[in-house]
Amino acid sequence: MTRIVYVNGEYLPENEAKVSIFDRAFLMGDGVYEVTSVLQGKLIDFDGHRARLDRSLTELDMPKPDIFDDLLEIHRELVRRNEVVDGLVYLQVTRGAPGDRDFAFPDPDETTPTVVLFTQSKPGLADTPASRTGIKVISIDDLRWDRRDIKTVQLLYPSMGKMMAKKAGCDDAWMLQDGYVTEGTSNNAYIVKNGKIITRKLSNDILHGITRAAVLRFAKEAQMTVEERSFTIDEAKDADEAFITSASAFVQPVVEIDGHPVSDGTPGPVSRRLREIYLEESLKAAV
Numbered sequence: 001m002t003r004i005v006y007v008n009g010e011y012l013p014e015n016e017a018k019v020s021i022f023d024r025a026f027l028m029g030d031g032v033y034e035v036t037s038v039l040q041g042k043l044i045d046f047d048g049h050r051a052r053l054d055r056s057l058t059e060l061d062m063p064k065p066d067i068f069d070d071l072l073e074i075h076r077e078l079v080r081r082n083e084v085v086d087g088l089v090y091l092q093v094t095r096g097a098p099g100d101r102d103f104a105f106p107d108p109d110e111t112t113p114t115v116v117l118f119t120q121s122k123p124g125l126a127d128t129p130a131s132r133t134g135i136k137v138i139s140i141d142d143l144r145w146d147r148r149d150i151k152t153v154q155l156l157y158p159s160m161g162k163m164m165a166k167k168a169g170c171d172d173a174w175m176l177q178d179g180y181v182t183e184g185t186s187n188n189a190y191i192v193k194n195g196k197i198i199t200r201k202l203s204n205d206i207l208h209g210i211t212r213a214a215v216l217r218f219a220k221e222a223q224m225t226v227e228e229r230s231f232t233i234d235e236a237k238d239a240d241e242a243f244i245t246s247a248s249a250f251v252q253p254v255v256e257i258d259g260h261p262v263s264d265g266t267p268g269p270v271s272r273r274l275r276e277i278y279l280e281e282s283l284k285a286a287v
């Protein structure tokens with residue numbers, strides 16, 4: 001089956017979809033994106049992802065595409081046309097293709113945003129081997145720019161981090177700023193110590209994860225203690241548990257940091273419980 005993608009108002013087979021070589025995302029990394037997971041054919045946390053897209057566009061003074069209010073319908077149509085049961089929908093909005101290369105932003109009255117969406121089917125997304133056994137991370141310096149709260153397509157350093165992790169025989173990298181963990185290459189980072197869930201507070205240093213917001217809300221509702229503060233990599237190595245959250249991993253245990261097992265090196269009860277609650281509650285609210 002040929003995948004059907006969405007490009008600027010049209011649903012097309014992927015091999016017929018085209019974007020200009022002058023597109024600002026191609027030349028300047030001038031684009032923002034969202035990843036929404038699909039479970040049992042339904043979208044998880046869709047409203048949160050749309051709201052964050054709105055914020056990313058505003059922060060970059062990027063025009064809102066005129067199909068913004070149709071985004072739910074476009075997501076659903078792509079899921080339907082591609083028969084996605086478990087997987088994700090990727091959405092990218094760029095500042096468009098002005099027809100030449102120029103550092104200055106184009107006039108928004110003359111250059112309209114480029115909007116691209118596609119699906120990735122991932123059967124069994126909610127029950128991957130990594131979610132059962134946990135992942136191994138290394139720590140690396142956080143060399144990204146200072147506006148990590150904006151979900152831009154400038155993903156070169158996170159890609160390099162992922163490759164450094166792979167080379168070290170691990171799954172991901174946790175990034176450090178002044179010795180404190182900011183986040184993973186494509187996820188938010190947490191530790192658990194004496195029953196407390198500890199994660200960095202929201203600022204421009206990290207992406208404001210949609211899964212993070214939901215997980216912290218569910219944790220508080222389940223009477224768990226949440227402390228939003230920075231933690232060092234040494235504190236993480238000495239924690240009772242560690243885990244990550246993201247739209248594609250949900251809640252995933254971290255069992256090794258820089259070669260040190262976290263506790264006994266197996267997924268702990270808090271991350272397992274949070275994963276269960278998150279999947280159960282977000283499936284109930286899926287659209």
Ligand code: PDD
Nearest residue numbers: 035185186187188207209210211246247
């Ligand atoms: N990444 N931090 C970073 C740097 C991320 O790239 C992501 C998401 C997150 C988690 O955010 P959310 O819970 O809203 O997915 C945190 C997506 C999944 C990606 O780039 O594929």
